[in-house]
Amino acid sequence: MKISAKYIMFSLLTMGLVTSCSDDDNTPIVILPTCTDGIMNGNETGIDCGGTTCEPCDDGMMTIDFAGTYSQIDFMGRPGINTVFGTDDNKDAQNVAIPSEMAAAFQPAYEARLEAYHDVYAGLLGLDPTAVNYENNILGLDAPTLTGYLAADVLEVAPNLPTTYFNPGTDADMDGSLLVPDGDEVALTGRRLDDDIIDVSLILLFGGTTGDRFSGQDTDMDGTADLPRLTSDGVGLTATFTDTFPYIGAPE
């Protein structure tokens, strides 16, 4: 009410100025903005507030109390890292760590965990655990390099390229291997809602150089699988999504 009244007064005053000067074309009228003139001018973001000169605006958001210190309790970069590689000894620690320190802190434990997963299947296959080990994957990464890369747990997203977490089903160079990078692949550029990140992860962990090292092969052709199926969990996206914001389907 007060502002409206001020504004009307100002408008009348301005009209008066314009009227009184209308017959003098050579003298421009300059009205300097002030923080008390009752209109939003200059670089104000509200009437007589905000910008570089006036007091901050009381626009609602500023009156809400956001004060205080907030301390990190949970962390996530790539999907599944803490879940798959973490142990009861280090899962909580990873959630209150910072990425620049993660590789040093967690790589050895993650490598041990990767090897332990292979030992599970050595046991099931009746083999010596020392005989069944991680094998360099389709990216050519050895166990220390792979686990070091994953331990620095950040999700990469490219601003100027199509998004794909990875497309391990593409034999881009037709060499019979699922995907051996030859320099022109687009991958690790983000994560879409429908990217099958579990299958990608399984292929990188258990697929070996060909991507299908443990994929339920029937090696003696007797109609029964002799190797475990470890490179795909067999499921795809079941949630609905759309091509418009916010992209994910309404709750069920």
Added chain:
Amino acid sequence: MKKTKMYLGLSALVVAGIVLIAADHIDALSTTGQTADVTDFFAFEPTEGSDNTVFVVDLQTNVLPDLAYGEFDENVLTEINIDTNNDLVEDLVIQAIPRDGRMYFFGPVAPAQTGLNSTVMTDLPLGDVTISGATAVIETTADGVKLFAGPRQDPFFFDFFQFNAVIGGMAPGGFKPAGEAEDTFDGANTLSIVVELPNSMLGSTSGTNALGLEVYKTWVTTNVKQ
């Protein structure tokens, strides 16, 4: 000998009934079932060739009973961290925090301090949006930023119970084939925070991925008021 112990250890984990849930759902003892539990994180280009980036942060899940699910916590600050120079330290943050039925967003802005403690960057509000019910309420700001907060389907998919059998040494055949496998998350819901913004607000990046492609390096944290 050591490896045998590890094998037995893994089996014992599952026998003891400790169930792990991915992607980051219920990933650790200290956050499991809490309102600040980050369950998932996505970052993508909305359409091919777009100059925007979309960030989706999922908090809480009802995939299992008796978990905290359904309400954003006013004591929890969600922070999307963005490294633009390849040192794995955040150069920009986008913050989201609820107050009285609305989600308030701030940034992208250089944080007051990097690392484990944060303050809300109130000098750079991005916008705010009503927290949705089943029907999505969307806010589009003058800068072309789109904002959403509310319940959505949990888009993660994984035959997680079979995974537990696999790592527990109880599934000689490994995972089940397509058709027999079941998505543990089918029918589950989560609380989503979705931000779409022009890449110009994030600026250029000198970060590169393992293939040498130019990328932002991003991660999400939840932070509890002290």
